[in-house]
């Protein structure tokens with residue numbers, strides 16, 4: 262069901278934002294609608310509502326509307342003005358309020374539940390206070406309470422140290438109204454519903470997360486904030502878990518390859534070294550040949566390191582390197598010459 266911001270009369274019943282948390286599934290469900298419809302939705306899955314989504318735990322807190330420039334509050338002045346003025350034609354009064362209605366409709370369309378709720382409540386309060394005595398003052402007071410968390414949110418994210426204190430300090434008597442429902446008789450499941458302010462719902466939410474030992478984490482892949490069961494969880498969801506798994510595999514493959522490269526290099530070195538040692542230990546000394554192999558070995562070592570680095574940098578293939586090492590082993594064999602066993 263869609264809310265109509267051109268309505269000039271409001272329907273019966275209060276619009277609420279109702280929240281229920283599922284600790285086991287680590288989800289939240291938020292429903293925005295008139296209270297009787299919302300409770301029907303919770304109890305029997307029916308009822309016409311404006312918003313009904315189940316999302317990962319913490320989504321409402323993390324995505325809550327933030328209004329550093331106080332744009333929401335700026336609307337209040339326009340709405341007030343439309344009350345006070347005397348217009349030759351009634352339609353002009355509504356024309357004055359039209360930009361605000363557009364602003365609210367835009368916020369509504371974005372689908373962020375806290376903003377969607379505030380948009381509806383704004384229009385409802387506007388219609389509510391229309392014909393009331395001191396209606397403009399009442400409207401200002403109510404909307405200020407409604408937008409307060411948005412301003413606070415711009416200054417402190419809810420998991421920052423100062424936030425809970427700032428939120429408590431901001432709570433006024435008028436904001437504290439909140440109701441708890443237990444709609445399903447079969448299992449204990451609790452719904453908290455906000456009317457005039459979201460602050461008590463935010464506090465309830467933070468309290469529950471704290472009670473359950475949940476923490477706010479930042480995903481190390483995508484950087485998004487999320488709520489986790491403990492500090493042990495570093496990834497926000499399945500998508501990022503897949504990315505991490507692929508990265509882990511690549512890193513492992515790279516490491517394994519690196520190990521293999523070093524192994525091959527070392528084996529070849531040992532081959533040369535042992536051949537040379539044996540040559541020098543021969544009973545029939547051949548200093549000239551030993552000096553030649555010594556020089557070739559020095560040359561080989563330099564070149565082997567250069568090529569190994571090239572493989573690491575991706576400038577040479579691993580198999581080319583292995584082939585080259587094998588060729589060098591043949592070269593040292595040729596240099597030393599066929600040795601009859603009784604000479605060794």
Ligand SMILES: [Zn+2]
Nearest residue numbers: 480483497501
């Ligand atoms: Zn992520």
